[in-house]
Amino acid sequence: MISRSFFRAIALLVNMLPFAVFAQDSNPEMADTMRSNGKIYVVLACVLMVLAGLIAFLFVVEKRLSKLEKENQVIK
Amino acid sequence: MPKISWWKWVSILLLIYAVVLGFLGPIPRLHIVNESIRNTYFHVPMWFGMIFLLGASVWNSIQYLRHSRLEYDMLSHAYVQVGILFGALGLVTGMLWANYTWGAPWSNDPKQTASAIGLLIYFGYLVLRGSLNSEKERAKVSAVYSIFAFAIFIPLIWVLPRFTDSLHPGNGGNPAFGKYDMDNQMRMVFYPAVIGWTLMGFWFGNLIVRISRLQNKFSAL
Structure with missing residues (x-):
């Protein structure tokens, strides 16, 4: 005859099953692109920002120079 | 957004392309250099750009001597300034790279020493102008000096190191950019990078020259 405590143990295990299933899935899919390949994409993004800043600066200088050239009628 | 010449847009696009593929593009798997072979896309274009800029400076020096128009002198001076900037960047990026591949930032490699001498010659150009x-x-x-400086600089950094043993690839008899240090996939990134950085150098030179023109206009008033 199977004891009551055996059923209790089974019931407990069945109840734990969903947790066990979740615990196995410790690698949920996330937006990990920036962390892949040794985080090289972070470096790439940094360099692109520096380049963008450099180009933005060039545009500011271009704008100011064009204005001065227009005011002083300097031929390009 | 100010209106800029088409070649400045080309420079922007090529540089973005070269940076993205420079970091992510396929490269040969080699010992010692490892991932640092990607420096080919950033260190070498500095020297190529410098040579194009200094060449443009010589061209304008010759034009000045022929026509005696101050415009040519301003162009020549501007390109030398940007050329020196590119050369200095090439030197420090090379020293950083050398530290991790050749074991020391400075190993008196013929090309290293020659490019340092060459830059000193061009510093002399700036001192001469200032005096x-x-x-x-x-x-x-300075037009005459710039022509002579270029005439000694090119053999010094391009020709002479090839006759001796050097740590740089392409010296001691083997061709540069041959199959040992570059493949076709790298060339697809390298040459756009060279064009992009060179055009960016001419952009800098263009800004300097336009400032000089304005200064001339103001001092003439």
Whole structure:
């Protein structure tokens, strides 16, 4: 005859099953692109920002120079 | 958004392309250099750009001597300034790279030493200009100096190191950019990078020259 405590143990295990299933899935899919390949994409993004800043600066200088050239009628 | 010439847009697009593929593109798997082979896309274009800029400076120096128009002197001076900037960047990026591949930032490699001497020659150009007050005299003397400086600089950094053993690839008899240090996939990134950085250098030179023109206009008033 199977004891009551055996059923209790089974019931407990069945109840734990969903947790066990979740615990196995410790690698949920996330937006990990920036962390892949040794985080090289972070470096790439940094360099692109520096380049963008450099180009933005060039545009500011271009704008100011064009204005001065227009005011002083300097031929390009 | 100010209106800029088409070649400045080309420079922007090529540089973005070269940076993205420079970091992510396929490269040969080699010992010692490892991932640092990607420096080919950033260190070498500095020298290529410098040579194009200094060449443009020589061209304008010759034009000045032929036509005696101050415009040519301003162009020549501007390109030398950007050329020196590119050369200095090439030198420090090379030293950083050398530290991790050759074991020391400075190993008196023929090309290293020659490019340092070459940059000193061009520093001499700036000192010479600063020491002359007469505009015409300054333009004439520095035009002649710039032509001679280029004539000694190119053999010094390009030709002579190839006759001796050097740590740089392409020296001691083997061709540069041959199958040992570059493949076709790298060339697809390298040459756009060279064009992009060179055009960016001419952009800098263009800004300097436009400032000089404005200064001339103001001092003439």
